[in-house]
Amino acid sequence: MMSAYRVLPGPEHFLPPAAASMGIRLPNPGEAHINGVIVPEDQAYEEAARQFLMAKVPTIFPGPLVLWAWNEKAAKKATAIRHLFETLKECVQPGQKPMLIPMPDYRPKYPKINPEIEINPNHPNLTIWHNKIDCCMFIGVHCHQANLSLKIIRGGTSCYTIAMCAQAGHEDAMLSFRDASVEKIMKLAETVKRLKGTVQPRLSAAKN
């Protein structure tokens, strides 16, 4: 039975539920989900690109699986992510500010993280708030940590979240790809380029 629950930008709740516990199911290969509804993957490229181009501060959060060159594939993905970021910068309008903020590890950063230059899964809301991020994409983050972070973001901020997951995807993001590859990252960059100038950006201050 399909769930009536929808994974939407927050702030949702003092402690929002895990989307999986609300009946949201992960996509099969060749599919993605938008707001918890399974869609063909091609539709998700369009929507992800649109959300990036609408955002005042579209941000990519690369995690340890792509930040460290622990194998050849990781290094190639990192290059593709950089290309996506450069494409975003070329395609946005004045007033929009794309960012690339790393999640280098998952260590609890106590007593204080510098949230403006890095994001941590334990308190991702700080990075969203400090940088007024209204759309973000997780990539290269271990699945458990990504879900943890996505849920906290949905709970306390209005940020639109995208997951480019190398495994089965994330219900706790508002939009999720699965089986992420260099080709998929490049296809998203191409879609951003193709939609350049066709999407009206939200240039009012982000409400996080």
Added chain:
Amino acid sequence: MAETKSLIGTQNKKGQTYTDPWKMLNEAPRTPSFFTGSEVIKEAIRRASCDIMIAYPITPQSEAAALIGELFAEGYVGDYFRGESEFAVMSQCAGASFGGARVFTTTAGPGTMRAMENFPMWAGARLPIQMIVTCRGINSPLSIQPDTLEISYLLNTGMLVWHAETAQDFFDWILKGFIVSEEPDVHLPLALCCDGFFVTHTKDVVQLTPADMCLPPYDPYRSPVPCMDMECPPVRMMRDPFIMKSNYISYATHASWQQEVWAAVERSRKHTIHWLNGLIDTENTDAEIMIVASGTAVSQGREAIRMLEDEGVRCGLVKVKTLRPWPEEEIREATKHAKHIFVPEFNVTGWLAKEIRATIPDHHRVHAGPHVCGGMTMPPEIIVSEIKTALGMKTFSLAGRGS
């Protein structure tokens, strides 16, 4: 993410071929064999590409643990040793799993209880360890006999919990269990339970897959958490918990972590339905009388249904295969026509009946029983008697022969 190429089609050091699991379990020829449940555990593990088994003797799982020692001697299991206690075994299993190994262990009764602290830790750390639980009595006075009370303690640990009825279930589900619990979106420990002695120490015909085929090895690079990183959660979380910091976000992080474990249990639903062909099996779901059971109570229920049919009473059956994930929708659907739902159980508290009552509408339809415990058998006649009594039919007392 990892640069690991598929090993399917290649051979391990014992000459077994790493085989696509679906083909191995659903398409490969099967050989009928007459084995005890303990021997069946051994045969499943022979085909499971296990990196390590850690053992501790406690009846009725001791024989299975010893038989896997033989497998180690033969070279089918990567490593094998005996821990100092069940608590030590489960902690050592965690260490091996943190390090990226496919880990297997067995326990029972008081052993399960002694090791209990480890199970939510396994689930929280997303360790896909498989533990066979050959259920027996847990309370004083001591009983080594079959009793399923220990399962109720496992239900809220965050582990997957399956309850096998037969040795055939056991063989297939051990292998399928590794596949489901190692999916990256699940990646949780599995407690694969059976009723001790009834399954472990009786012989049955079991259809085995070819011994020269085995599962592909575990790929730790698909894990949703990093392997054994002392500076990162979940390892660091255990020595430096979020909860030690008294602020909202530390608590929220811990809460989200817990939610994520239960989200993973939910995600296992899709994979489990695929591999076990559903979370429940059913017969005669249009009947007004249903028996809902798990484990060997299903077998007794099936026999009771046959006996009732001889008396003109039509009765249906729901075999509950998985307790976590809990087949809520399936049970609701399968019992929607039932006016009476009987839940025979091998334990004193009736935990399965409580779960079912919390699941279905009109829960007054649930008759929590018959119950036996402490090692008693459950003759199908007492299920028949319970049903006939509830229906107002004449029945004989099975309490004893009298003077």
